[in-house]
Amino acid sequence: MTADRGNSPKSTVGTSEPKPDYWYLIPHGYVPLDLDPPVEQIQALIAHVRSLPGDRRDQAERVLRFYAGIVTSMNAEGVLACLFGMHPDEEGGPVFSVLTFSTVTTPGNAKLAVAGLAAAAEGSAGPGVIPLELPSGLGYLSEEKRKMAAPGRQPAADSADPPTEEVWQGTVGIAGRGSEVIMIQIATPAVEFGDTYRDILLGIAHTFSFTDPNEPDEGSSQGGTSEPGSVAAAIRSDFG
Template sequence: MTDLLTESTSDPIPAYWYGLPHGYLPLDLDPPVDQLMALVNLIIGLPEETRGQAERVLRFYAGVVTALNSHNVQGCAIGLHPDDEGGFASSVLTFSTVPAPGVNAALALADLAVAAAEDPDKDVQPLELPCGTGFLAAETRRTVAPGRPPEEDGSLHEDPVWQGTIAVTGPGTSDIVVVQLVTPALELADEYRDVLLGVGHTVSFFDPSPAEKADGAGGTRPGAAADTANNPFG
């Protein structure tokens, strides 16, 4: 696992921290307009035989960013890993929060867990993570494929995906942190469940950077277990 630094000198101090597994690249959810225009101009200048594929990638990126921003996602990473058939399996890892102002966040989390468990299509299990108590909910569902053109009748194309969700809260916070992993590689659901659990073990409500600076070698950090979490992709 690789620590992701979510704080900079110009940004506000984040409410939580987390680590990213190997093979995941953070996605810019607020790309500058000039960079997007430069990318569009670059694609226009590509040879015709490669332009179509590049355009599909750009549409996929635009669709993902639009969807994530509409759901107030604060962090996102795209994963790409070798599969058993010589190709690559893709996945999307997102981080967001559910505010629970004026109520006990742990009780709100319990209500969410009960609601999830009542869905017969979901597999729900309680979790005791280093940062606090939470739960994991997993299901196979259909979702709109970002970047795919509409069907002839105008309907949007949908694909089956495996979706795993961890919800957790900790002391001193009124928010519920939601970590979600989605992949179309249904045959690798068990492996991606392990990845999601590993990420859940890195979530911390305490800034890990002071401890790293103190010992100079990235020692044990409050609420994070990035060095010991099981990562099936190595």
């Protein structure tokens, strides 16, 4: 599977439709998810999972619960695009993650807000926000391990609290036009692979662009082509 070019979900294919707001490369192992699937599709998916052999069914049910929890959270937070990732671990088993794109509106100028956040982070002695210089402009990286509800699991007999599981979550914020900050986020229950997913997240961020790659660059007859040795060319090589 080669890397595909993604774009803002606000647009659809067709000359009469508005152009996408931004573009990015989708790395190996990620496929788009429907954030508002029809009931029939969910029922068919549940039936398929229940028909699997015991060991595979347990693993698939865990993924389905993770997906259900992520989708519920994404809809509540106004996520624009969601992609599901599956990659092999050292033993050949599957490792799952969720990649999302969303926007956050700042009170003022997004570039000033991101610059202020990055400047404050540079003076911090502890882990937190790391400023980034990206091809699309100023940004930052943050990551954390946190607990999230494990949907579909019943509370323990001696507790009324819903069960939780630990996830690794990485976020890149990119200053957009006006007051919007573009948020690119990866979450995975495979916390031991946090370093790997950080690299994937940064790779996506380096391919992110507000410029249509299909349009010719000024002074060039080749549209959407990166110079050999550039960061974008290196990311494209890594992703396919």
